[in-house]
Amino acid sequence: xxxxxxxxxxxxxxxxERTRDSDLTRQFQEHGFEEEKETQAERIGGKGDMSRRRTVxxxxxxxxxxxxxxxxxxxxxxxxxxxxxxxxxxxxxSSEVRADDGRIFSCVTRRILKTLSTKERxxxxxxxxxxxxxxxxxxxxxxxxxxxxxxxPATAYIEGMIERVEPxxxxxxxxxxxxxxxxxxxxxxxxxIASATQPAFKPNLIDRMLIMxxxxxxxxxxxxxxxxxxxxxxxxxxxxxxxxxxYEVILSSVVSGLGIDRLRGKLRGCESVIVGQSGVGxxxxxxxxxxxxxxxxxxxxxxxxxxxxxTTAELLELSSGGYVVDTPxxxxxxxxxxxxxxxxxxxxxxxxxxxxxxxxxxxxxxxxDCAIKNAVAEGRLDMRRYESYLAIRFEERYSR
Numbered sequence: 438x439x440x441x442x443x444x445x446x447x448x449x450x451x452x453x454e455r456t457r458d459s460d461l462t463r464q465f466q467e468h469g470f471e472e473e474k475e476t477q478a479e480r481i482g483g484k485g486d487m488s489r490r491r492t493v494x495x496x497x498x499x500x501x502x503x504x505x506x507x508x509x510x511x512x513x514x515x516x517x518x519x520x521x522x523x524x525x526x527x528x529x530x531s532s533e534v535r536a537d538d539g540r541i542f543s544c545v546t547r548r549i550l551k552t553l554s555t556k557e558r559x560x561x562x563x564x565x566x567x568x569x570x571x572x573x574x575x576x577x578x579x580x581x582x583x584x585x586x587x588x589x590p591a592t593a594y595i596e597g598m599i600e601r602v603e604p605x606x607x608x609x610x611x612x613x614x615x616x617x618x619x620x621x622x623x624x625x626x627x628x629x630i631a632s633a634t635q636p637a638f639k640p641n642l643i644d645r646m647l648i649m650x651x652x653x654x655x656x657x658x659x660x661x662x663x664x665x666x667x668x669x670x671x672x673x674x675x676x677x678x679x680x681x682x683x684y685e686v687i688l689s690s691v692v693s694g695l696g697i698d699r700l701r702g703k704l705r706g707c708e709s710v711i712v713g714q715s716g717v718g719x720x721x722x723x724x725x726x727x728x729x730x731x732x733x734x735x736x737x738x739x740x741x742x743x744x745x746x747x748t749t750a751e752l753l754e755l756s757s758g759g760y761v762v763d764t765p766x767x768x769x770x771x772x773x774x775x776x777x778x779x780x781x782x783x784x785x786x787x788x789x790x791x792x793x794x795x796x797x798x799x800x801x802x803x804x805x806d807c808a809i810k811n812a813v814a815e816g817r818l819d820m821r822r823y824e825s826y827l828a829i830r831f832e833e834r835y836s837r
Contacts, residue, residue, distance in 0.1 A: 512549055514600045519568040523623075526563050526751040532599060534569055535752075544569050544597040557617045563750040563762055564622040564710075566603040572596040607655050609710055612771035621710045621750050621762045626656040628703070628761075630713030630722065632663045633672060639714060640675065644825045645770045646712060647684070648783040652775065658685050658703060662718045665690040678819045682785040691718060691725045701726045706758045710750075715766025723763055729756050732763065772829070780830045786822055802827065 522536040534542045544567075550560040561567065572595065607624040610617050629646045631638055643659060650657040659679055661672060669688065676686045687703075689696030703709075704726060711719045720732040730753055750764045781787055781801070793808035794801070801809040801823075812818040 512601055514568055519570050519600055521568055524561055524563055524565040524567060526749050527561055532561050542595045542597040544599045546599045557619055561599055562619045562622055563752050567599045568601040569597045569599045608653055610773050612773040617773050620764055624710045625708045628658050628660055628709055628711045630660050630662055630711055630717045630719050632717040633661055633667045636716045640821055641825045641828055642770055651783050660687045660689055662689045664688045665692045691721045697725050704759055704761055708760045710762040712764050714768055727755050777830055784826055787826055
C-alpha cells in the first residue's frame with residue numbers, strides 16, 4: 438500500500454443530476470417563467486457536478502492489478518471506527534456481511550465505491566473482505582429482525598455501510614453486456630459441475646471455465662454429476678482427455694452416493710466456488726456433502742433445463758471446515774479480458790504443437806502444414822477439443 442494522498446480519479450458519467458433542464462418548452466407552456474430567477478452564469482464544459490474526475494483521499498493502487506481488480510484507489514477510512522468482515526452475499530443494493538466476531542450486518546455500499554469508474558458491474562460481491570461502519574445506534578440490544586432468505590431462518594441483522602473493499606485474489610468473472618461480471622472473489626479452487634445428462638452435457642462450457650480458472654490462477658476440479666443416469670463407460674473417453682492434461686475429474690451421483698466422500702474431502706478446509714449451468718445439481722451436491730446446509734432444490738423443467746433455483750452467489754460455511762460459494766446456474770459463459778491470440782495458450786493439449794506449425798502466425802483454421810490440424814487428423818489430439826478452440830477463438834464478439 439502506498440502512502441495516503443489526494444488522488445484524481447475517474448467517476449462514472451452523469452453521477453449527478455444535470456444542471457440544465459431538457460423540457461424547457463413544456464415548462465413554459467404549462468407554467469411560464471414568471472417565478473424563475475434569472476440565471477447568473479452557466480457552465481458549458483464538463484466541470485462542476487458533471488465532471489468525471491474528482492479528488493479522493495486514499496491510497497493509489499494503479500498498476501497493481503493482481504491484488505486490486507477494478508479500483509485505482511482505496512478510499513481512506515478511520516481504522517478505529519470500522520469493522521472487518523466478509524461479504525456473504527449481495528441482494529440488490531444491500532450486502533449481507535459477517536463480521537470477524539460472528540455478527541451479521543446488512544450493509545449498503547458507500548457511494549464513492551459505486552460511482553468510481555470501473556469496468557465492473559458492481560463494486561461488492563460475495564467473498565469480498567470489506568471494512569464497514571456499523572450504524573450509530575448499533576449495540577448488542579438494538580438489532581432488527583429480517584428474514585433475508587426463505588431458505589434460512591430469521592437472523593438478527595445490524596445495519597451498516599461498507600467503506601472499503603480490501604484487495605482481492607482468486608477472482609471468478611465473465612463478460613456480461615461488455616462489462617466485467619465478477620461472480621465471486623477470494624477463493625482457492627473452483628469446482629466445475631457438469632451433468633452427464635438432464636441437462637445435456639456441454640463440454641465447451643467446461644473448456645471456457647477451465648480457461649477462466651487458468652487465467653485467474655485458481656485450481657480447477659471437474660465434476661461430472663448424475664452419472665447414475667448413464668453407463669459409466671460412455672464417459673471414459675472424455676474423462677481420459679481431461680485427465681491426460683492434468684485436470685482432476687470426479688464422477689458423482691447424489692442418488693448412489695458415488696464421489697460424495699471424495700468431494701467432501703476436496704472442499705474440507707478450503708475456500709471453494711461451485712459453478713456450472715442450471716440444473717446440473719450444484720445445490721443437491723452441496724446438501725449431500727453437508728446435510729446442515731439445507732439448500733433449496735427443484736426439478737428440471739419440461740425442456741430438461743434448470744430453473745435458476747439459486748438466484749445469487751452465497752458464501753456458505755461447511756461444518757467440516759472451510760467455505761464454499763454456491764452460485765446461480767450459468768447458461769452462457771463469455772470470457773473476460775482475453776484476446777483471440779491468447780486463447781490457444783490456455784489449451785494445455787493444443788499448446789505444445791503450436792511451435793511446429795509452418796507459419797508463425799498460424800491460427801490453425803485454413804493454413805496448410807498446420808501441426809495442430811495434422812495432430813487432430815492423426816488422432817493425437819481430441820477433435821472435440823479442437824472444435825472447442827475454434828468456437829472460442831472465432832466467436833462473434835471478437836469480430837465486433
